[in-house]
């Protein structure tokens with residue numbers, strides 16, 4: 001399957017990854033759905049063990065899913081062959097990992113590191129490669145350390161150099177796994193802002209996987225993974241109020257999959273003591289969800305305003 005140019009840059013449908021270790025099966029991804037449009041900057045957050053790294057390893061072409069489908073910038077990751085994988089990893093996607101040692105060659109300077117992927121790709125003449133290195137050093141604000149090796153740079157400078165390496169060959173998609181995991185708070189902000197600037201400037205579709213909840217302050221869309229599935233999303237936008245001042249609005253949505261399944265946020269479940277089964281009612285513009293065991297009364301699913309308790313069905317006939 002190949003997506004046309006107008007399709008999403010990342011499309012995962014019912015993605016499953018099962019690991020077998022010592023005769024025990026672990027379902028790291030349990031039917032994950034994700035759609036990222038060209039030019040989007042999206043953070044994937046989730047608790048430890050929720051499947052974030054498994055997803056990123058699959059998207060980077062280093063691992064294959066057990067089932068479902070994953071298509072990135074037109075490349076089907078389930079069926080790609082060895083040669084296509086090399087091309088995919090060299091030209092279609094760029095990566096930044098948490099550990100500097102995985103991102104940069106320790107015996108090369110920053111500028112030399114940025115030049116490596118350009119030389120390997122072999123599709124630009126030397127003067128063009130040199131100009132590209134200069135432009136990326138400027139964009140990522142690492143010109144002052146361009147002649148230093150990684151051990152002579154700060155953590156933030158190392159990660160900004162890693163970003164320059166990752167986008168050197170102008171990939172359609174940038175994948176970052178815990179890019180701020182080894183940085184202090186101020187430096188993390190600096191690196192996330194560099195990613196935001198790069199996304200805006202170069203238009204590279206960017207997926208940041210992290211368990212750092214503050215990442216949400218730097219992106220418009222944060223997708224939460226729970227138990228190997230996308231569960232909720234927070235979308236942020238800036239509005240002008242009646243006085244012309246900027247106001248930041250964040251809205252939380254539950255992710256509805258293709259067959260209509262959704263996960264209620266854990267705090268909703270806890271606050272109404274929802275368990276086993278719930279009572280549902282279809283209203284004209286929303287769906288009501290009530291405890292099925294006669295617990296406390298009405299909440300809502302579907303993002304609509306909460307119903308009054310008068311909406312509570314007595315016999316489920318609202319369905």
Ligand SMILES: Nc1ncnc2c1ncn2[C@@H]1O[C@H](COP(=O)(O)OP(=O)(O)OP(=O)(O)O)[C@@H](O)[C@H]1O
Nearest residue numbers: 019021026028047048049050051052053054055211
């Ligand atoms: N190679 C493997 N063999 C067996 N189980 C694995 C393997 N890789 C991951 N898992 C399991 O799959 C699940 C998801 O792991 P994953 O590393 O994707 O989570 P994560 O959300 O990235 O966690 P963290 O934030 O701690 O890195 C976990 O239960 C993990 O133990």
